[in-house]
Amino acid sequence: MRGRARRHPVPLADKRRFSLFADLVQRHFPGCRRAYDIAGGMGKLNVELSARGLDVLTFDKRWKRAEVKYAERLFTLDEPCDCDLLVGMHPDGATRVLVEYAARHGRPFAVVPCCSDNGMSYKPWMRHLAQLGGDLGLEVVEEALPMDGRARVLIGRPKG
Numbered sequence: 067m068r069g070r071a072r073r074h075p076v077p078l079a080d081k082r083r084f085s086l087f088a089d090l091v092q093r094h095f096p097g098c099r100r101a102y103d104i105a106g107g108m109g110k111l112n113v114e115l116s117a118r119g120l121d122v123l124t125f126d127k128r129w130k131r132a133e134v135k136y137a138e139r140l141f142t143l144d145e146p147c148d149c150d151l152l153v154g155m156h157p158d159g160a161t162r163v164l165v166e167y168a169a170r171h172g173r174p175f176a177v178v179p180c181c182s183d184n185g186m187s188y189k190p191w192m193r194h195l196a197q198l199g200g201d202l203g204l205e206v207v208e209e210a211l212p213m214d215g216r217a218r219v220l221i222g223r224p225k226g
C-alpha cells in the first residue's frame with residue numbers, strides 16, 4: 067500500500083440487517099401474517115420474522131440454509147399468491163419483480179434494495195423503483211435502517 071491511501075470501503079451488508087429489517091416490518095405491518103421473503107439467501111430474514119410471529123416462505127436457490135420454509139427456486143411473476151406481504155433484503159435481480167408482483171396482487175411490500183438490474187447506480191435505482199411502484203398503483207415511501215451499507219428501505223402499499 068506504499069504511496070497509496072488505505073481505503074475503507076463501506077460494507078454492502080451489515081450483519082444486523084435481518085433483525086433491524088424484521089423490526090421495521092413488524093412495526094409497519096402489524097396485521098400481516100403470511101410473508102414471501104424474496105431472494106432470502108440462507109433464510110436469516112425468515113428466521114427473524116418467524117420469531118416475530120409471521121408465517122414466512124423464502125424464495126431463493128441456496129442449498130446451505132436455515133431450517134425455514136423455503137421454495138428452492140427463483141421468484142417470478144408466475145408464482146401463485148398466498149401471502150399478504152412481500153419482503154426483500156438486498157434482493158439484487160429480484161427487486162423489480164418483487165415490486166411488480168406486489169402491485170399485480172394488491173399486496174404491500176418492504177424492500178431494501180441493493181444492486182440494480184440495469185446498470186443504474188444506487189440513488190437513481192432507488193428513485194426508479196419508487197417511481198415504478200407509483201406508476202403501478204402503489205404508494206411508496208422511504209425509510210432508512212440504522213446500519214452500515216445499503217440501508218434505505220422502500221415501503222409500498224396499494225393506494226386507497
Ligand SMILES: C[S@@+](CC[C@H](N)C(=O)[O-])C[C@H]1O[C@@H](n2cnc3c(N)ncnc32)[C@H](O)[C@@H]1O
Nearest residue numbers: 105106107125126140141155156157158159160
Ligand atoms: C445479495 S444476495 C442477498 C441474499 C440475502 N437476502 C442477504 O441479505 O444475505 C442476493 C440474492 O438474490 C437471489 N436472487 C436473485 N434473483 C432472484 C429471484 N428471481 N428469485 C429468488 N432469488 C433471487 C440470489 O440467489 C442471491 O441469494
